[in-house]
Amino acid sequence: MIYLDNNATTPLDPGVADKMCWFLKEHFGNPSSLYPIGRDVKKIINEDREIIAQTLGANRNEIFFTGSGTESDNFAIRGVLDAHPEKNEFITSSIEHPAVMNTAKYLEKNGIKVTYVPVDKYGMIDIDFLKDSITPKTALISIMHANNEIGTIQPIEEISKIAKEHNVFLHTDAVQSFGKIDVDVNKLGVDLLSISAHKIYGPKGIGALYIRKGTKICPLIYGGHQEQEMRPGTENTIGIVGFGEAVRVFRKQGDKDKKRIEKLAEQLKKGIEEIIPHIKFNGHEKKRIKGTLNFSFYGLEAEAILLSLAVKDIYVSTGSACSEGAEETSHVLSAIGLKPEIARSSIRMSLGRFNTEKDIEIVIEELPEIIENLRKISALNIEEY
Numbered sequence: 001m002i003y004l005d006n007n008a009t010t011p012l013d014p015g016v017a018d019k020m021c022w023f024l025k026e027h028f029g030n031p032s033s034l035y036p037i038g039r040d041v042k043k044i045i046n047e048d049r050e051i052i053a054q055t056l057g058a059n060r061n062e063i064f065f066t067g068s069g070t071e072s073d074n075f076a077i078r079g080v081l082d083a084h085p086e087k088n089e090f091i092t093s094s095i096e097h098p099a100v101m102n103t104a105k106y107l108e109k110n111g112i113k114v115t116y117v118p119v120d121k122y123g124m125i126d127i128d129f130l131k132d133s134i135t136p137k138t139a140l141i142s143i144m145h146a147n148n149e150i151g152t153i154q155p156i157e158e159i160s161k162i163a164k165e166h167n168v169f170l171h172t173d174a175v176q177s178f179g180k181i182d183v184d185v186n187k188l189g190v191d192l193l194s195i196s197a198h199k200i201y202g203p204k205g206i207g208a209l210y211i212r213k214g215t216k217i218c219p220l221i222y223g224g225h226q227e228q229e230m231r232p233g234t235e236n237t238i239g240i241v242g243f244g245e246a247v248r249v250f251r252k253q254g255d256k257d258k259k260r261i262e263k264l265a266e267q268l269k270k271g272i273e274e275i276i277p278h279i280k281f282n283g284h285e286k287k288r289i290k291g292t293l294n295f296s297f298y299g300l301e302a303e304a305i306l307l308s309l310a311v312k313d314i315y316v317s318t319g320s321a322c323s324e325g326a327e328e329t330s331h332v333l334s335a336i337g338l339k340p341e342i343a344r345s346s347i348r349m350s351l352g353r354f355n356t357e358k359d360i361e362i363v364i365e366e367l368p369e370i371i372e373n374l375r376k377i378s379a380l381n382i383e384e385y
Helices: 014-026 036-056 069-083 098-109 127-133 156-165 237-275 302-311 331-335 357-377
Strands: 063-066 089-093 113-117 138-142 169-173 192-196 207-211 279-282 292-297 320-323 326-329 346-350
Touching (some): 014 237, 036 063, 069 169, 069 192, 127 156, 237 292, 237 357
Parallel strands (some): 089 113
Antiparallel strands (some): 192 207, 320 326
16 A cells, blocks of 8 residues: 555554553543542643643643644634634635634634635735735634645744734644644744644544633633633543654654655656646645645546556545535635646645655556546546646
């Protein structure tokens, strides 16, 4: 199997799996219990919270565990707006993850004015548009750090300066950047930041939200005293342990992984561009997560490419989604100006820790023939592109 969909999820690192198995066997206490078996678990949770905080440049009491990156995004956005009823405006970008986009749609239905900042053909936001969109009623700006489909990295530091000038809170969805590039909350200047474990070789069902001390925010749910009463409910202890260990592994070998992944990705990109004609690379050439490659293959449907690759045990994802049986064009690819027929021909290949040079060689060997054969039977005319 050649797995090239690491932006969707990553395999569990063996070291993380071992740590989680140890924890399951040795610890079952409720961290809220006052007796030793509860306190032991609480200590472990705090150690994992601390390693995540250190990696982000944050304080331990600024890290709140959630059930996912999606929950973290909702918590940040709805929490800040609920805490500031006197302000009813929210700014985000046109290429956000559905966790933010659908939250924005929910807010619009509930009387919040949402402004969507456009992007250029590389997926970079229009800074001047963002600046001009801020009013005294703006409560929050939420701009993702790196895009999940095309990998483009946004100038969060610059956006932070603008937000501070206008006394507006700034949130960034760093789910796709954390564990791939440097993510430091103080360098970025953000007030809130979302991350997820299963994107960095940890378990699913556990995420975290960084909330800078002093940020006024309301919880999404109410209950007990867990997570400083901001995210009540008995903690997902096994998930937290896995998350913490995944971060420890990243701290040990993240730089080595990054260099190797970028080298493999460049090899794959070069191979595709040199061998396959009538294609388009989507995303910024330099300011992007290098392990994310998004290509449009003129004259084809992405699903056909995906299924043809899957037959050979090569797994990628498409640049479009299907909803209730109706094909929908990727909002990200539409936002960067691709025509629907080109957007629907796009596939994303995202590399990770366990990919090898042999994987890349096989993909470069298999993909050209697949594209050639599909184009022979395609009803679409390449010349029209």
